[in-house]
Amino acid sequence: MKLLPKILLVLCLAVVANSYAQEEIVAPSDDEKPVEIPYFIIEEKPMFEACKEVPNDKQYQCFKEQLDKHVKIHFKYPPEALAQEIQGKVAIAFRINTDGTVSIIGKRAANKILEEEAVFLIRSLPCFIPGKMRGVPTAVTYAYFINFKLPDDYNNPQISKSAN
Template sequence: MKPKKNPKFEIGRNSSLYFAIGLNVMLFLSWRALEHKTYDKSEIDLGIVNITEEAEEDVLVIKVNTSSPPPPPVTIQESIQIVEDVEEIEETIIESTETNQEEAIEERVIEVSDVQVEEVEEEVEVPFTTIEDVPVFPGCEGLSKVEVKECFQMKIQEHVRKHFKYPQAALDLGIQGRVSVIFVIDSQGVVTDIRSRGPDRILESEAERIIGLLPKMAPGKQRGKAVKVAYALPILFKFQES
């Protein structure tokens, strides 16, 4: 027969509680041990400090030049003297220049003979293809109208070939193409108003330079009167690649 255990005397019944209490106590003691501070005690002699000399402070003295106060303001007494008018001034009456319906307007009849008409000569610009008498290039004198026109075109082509020079800048950049040049031969036979259009300004400048070297010619005529003549010329800039 096994003896029965009394539950009041069971040792392991509150073991967890005891373990928790013991753990907290140990943690508290460990914390206090770590926080405990110790100091080295040394003998310190406290003497009596006697101040025999007073500290003298250097005081910076700044001298300010104060100007004397300004003098009191001078009071000026104004004396007013009343003078009687001696001269009589005449008032200028300005009359109104506005008109009304009662005033009549003088009618003025202008005769036709009083009107002077001035004739203004206007220079007409005629294209080369429709001009009656084309400009005469030097060396084309004494020919018929048809021959003068053909001679003019031939001389222009010879002039371009003679003065043609391919710009070196255009060669370096590989620029080529067709430049259309338009110029005017005025009533004095002088080449003016040169304009050009092409693929690049370098070629346009060269074409304008060539046309600017054209000589003075006999002016073209329309109905027997010297007029301006417009002429268009294409110039081809092309180089052969080696």
């Protein structure tokens, strides 16, 4: 009879010890945010199709050149901003998703008109070859600045008329 309580105690301790040793497996939920890695940290950088054959050490340079080229080709100074002689810099942060599409994640500008044009320019980017971390397609974040500056030879007709 004295042996029974000792056996029960050992069994209880064994059950308790085993229950703490188990690792809880939690399945990711659909509402969790995907992992986002900054451009300069990702192992395999996202790239434009034109940068596909470029060596790894030149990937950033090619990415930046292609991004600048896209902005230069598609850049249109908003007529309303021209009329009001609005200038300024727009900071825009975007994510290159695992499928290569682009999502705007942040924007900041002194003027809403310029901000909207910057968003349009980034949303019009072509589909990228997605970045990868440990061989797995991963969302990558990137920050970019667009400078809206009136041309040196700009002559606002509204101002000229009112000066006469």
